[in-house]
Amino acid sequence: MQLTPLETIKCDIRGQVCPSSLLNGLKEINNNRDKLVSGSAELIIYTDNRDALITIPGAAESMGFKVYTEKAEDGSYRIVIKKTGDHG
Numbered sequence: 001m002q003l004t005p006l007e008t009i010k011c012d013i014r015g016q017v018c019p020s021s022l023l024n025g026l027k028e029i030n031n032n033r034d035k036l037v038s039g040s041a042e043l044i045i046y047t048d049n050r051d052a053l054i055t056i057p058g059a060a061e062s063m064g065f066k067v068y069t070e071k072a073e074d075g076s077y078r079i080v081i082k083k084t085g086d087h088g
Contacts, residue, residue, distance in 0.1 A: 006039075006040070006041065006042055007035060007040060007041035007042075008041070008042055008044060009028070009032050009035070009041050009042070009043045009044070010043075010044050010046065011024070011025070011028040011043065011044070011045045011046065012045075012046045013025060013045060013046065013047050013049075013052070014046055014047055014048045014049075014076055015048065016047070016049060016052075017049055017051070018049060018051040018052060018055055019055075021047055021049045021051070021052040021055070021056070022052065022055040022056055022059065025045050025047075025052065025055075025056040025059070025060075025079070026056075026059055028043055028045065029043060029059075029060060029063065029065070029081060036065060036081065036082070036083060037083060038083070039082075039083035042080060042081065042082045043080070043081040043082075044078050044079070044080050044081075045078070045079040045081070046072070046076055046077070046078055047076060047077050047079065048075070048076040048077070050077075052077075052079070053069050053077055053079065056079050057069060057079060060079075060081045064084055065081050065082060065083065065084060066081070066082045066083065066084050067079060067080065067081050067082075068080050
């Protein structure tokens with residue numbers, strides 16, 4: 001059985017502040033909802049706004065997605081959004 005590679009969708013909202021960062025993050029989630037729900041893609045949102053580390057994950061989790069955040073090498077952050085139940 002061959003696994004289909006996971007598509008990585010990237011969204012860079014560095015330099016934006018809330019509510020703009022939240023609205024743009026939600027727009028990307030909604031634009032890619034079918035891929036995220038099917039598990040064929042993950043969405044990575046790059047931000048340097050600490051408020052976005054609360055608002056975007058909270059919104060994505062309430063939509064049923066698995067979310068984790070990590071600090072990037074440049075001091076910004078990555079918010080990774082995937083289908084619930086996916087690991088990694």
